[in-house]
Amino acid sequence: MEDKLLELEHVSKTFSGGKGKTVEAVKDVSFTVYKNESLGIVGESGCGKSTIARMITGLTAVSSGKILLEGNVISGLNRREQREVYRNIQMVFQDPYSAISPRMPVGTFLGEGLVHFGIMNRKEAEAEAGRLLEMVDLEPQLADRLPHQLSGGQLQRVVIARAISIHPRLVILDEATSALDVSVQKQILELLVRLQKEFHLTYLFIGHDLAVVRSITKQICVMKDGRIIEKVASASLLEKAGENYTKQLLSSVFSVRE
Numbered sequence: 001m002e003d004k005l006l007e008l009e010h011v012s013k014t015f016s017g018g019k020g021k022t023v024e025a026v027k028d029v030s031f032t033v034y035k036n037e038s039l040g041i042v043g044e045s046g047c048g049k050s051t052i053a054r055m056i057t058g059l060t061a062v063s064s065g066k067i068l069l070e071g072n073v074i075s076g077l078n079r080r081e082q083r084e085v086y087r088n089i090q091m092v093f094q095d096p097y098s099a100i101s102p103r104m105p106v107g108t109f110l111g112e113g114l115v116h117f118g119i120m121n122r123k124e125a126e127a128e129a130g131r132l133l134e135m136v137d138l139e140p141q142l143a144d145r146l147p148h149q150l151s152g153g154q155l156q157r158v159v160i161a162r163a164i165s166i167h168p169r170l171v172i173l174d175e176a177t178s179a180l181d182v183s184v185q186k187q188i189l190e191l192l193v194r195l196q197k198e199f200h201l202t203y204l205f206i207g208h209d210l211a212v213v214r215s216i217t218k219q220i221c222v223m224k225d226g227r228i229i230e231k232v233a234s235a236s237l238l239e240k241a242g243e244n245y246t247k248q249l250l251s252s253v254f255s256v257r258e
């Protein structure tokens with residue numbers, strides 16, 4: 001049997017929306033991510049995708065249900081317990097510029113995780129930065145630059161390198177390529193596929209664009225209004241999409257040229 005890395009069991013999240021109102025952002029969501037695989041989550045804006053990511057990384061508490069990493073419950077841990085667990089889960093967001101302090105040289109940013117988790121001292125981490133840049137097909141000299149001196153695509157490569165520098169078990173990519181133009185998006189997706197093979201990574205790939213999510217995942221959870229309404233194999237998506245909503249998402253991808 002394949003090894004389970006991450007499991008969500010009946011996870012829900014209700015936010016208080018002020019004035020006694022509540023928002024049920026995530027409703028009874030269950031899914032499993034297997035080791036060395038990519039699972040996709042797709043759905044329209046506001047359906048709860050990022051809330052799921054934030055609950056997995058402990059940034060948002062679950063309202064009910066359980067999250068397990070390698071069979072151990074990781075939802076509801078205290079701060080001290082969280083530190084070791086969340087070293088194993090790294091996240092990449094849509095906007096790379098918001099991930100780095102504007103005054104921090106790229107090389108320092110790249111070495112930060114290694115120093116923070118005591119894997120290397122500062123000097124060693126600085127030397128490692130060049131290697132990390134090469135790993136994502138960038139020139140090692142970029143280490144001395146500031147974030148605004150890199151393009152969005154280059155900086156997203158840096159953020160990806162930083163995320164995998166500390167050898168996490170799971171990488172969550174939340175709209176990680178959505179802000180990039182189509183050709184750069186394709187290059188980053190290719191990079192992610194290569195890195196996954198090289199380092200045996202497991203991805204949870206979140207996006208609103210079904211064509212993009214499909215290109216990098218094996219299985220996709222389709223979400224609507226806080227729920228998973230369908231789980232489909234990416235390869236058979238065109239023939240097998242059962243829910244009308246999934247078909248709509250697909251047709252919105254293919255209707256562009258009509």
Ligand SMILES: Nc1ncnc2c1ncn2[C@@H]1O[C@H](COP(=O)(O)OP(=O)(O)OP(=O)(O)O)[C@@H](O)[C@H]1O
Binds near residue numbers: 015023
């Ligand atoms: N901290 C919060 N307090 C109150 N409501 C919230 C909070 N965070 C998210 N929500 C609400 O939860 C719902 C789901 O939001 P979420 O960010 O998870 O959606 P999403 O699927 O990631 O959307 P997008 O594709 O636009 O990124 C939305 O209705 C949102 O307004």
Ligand SMILES: [Mg+2]
Binds near residue numbers: 049050051
């Ligand atoms: Mg989101």
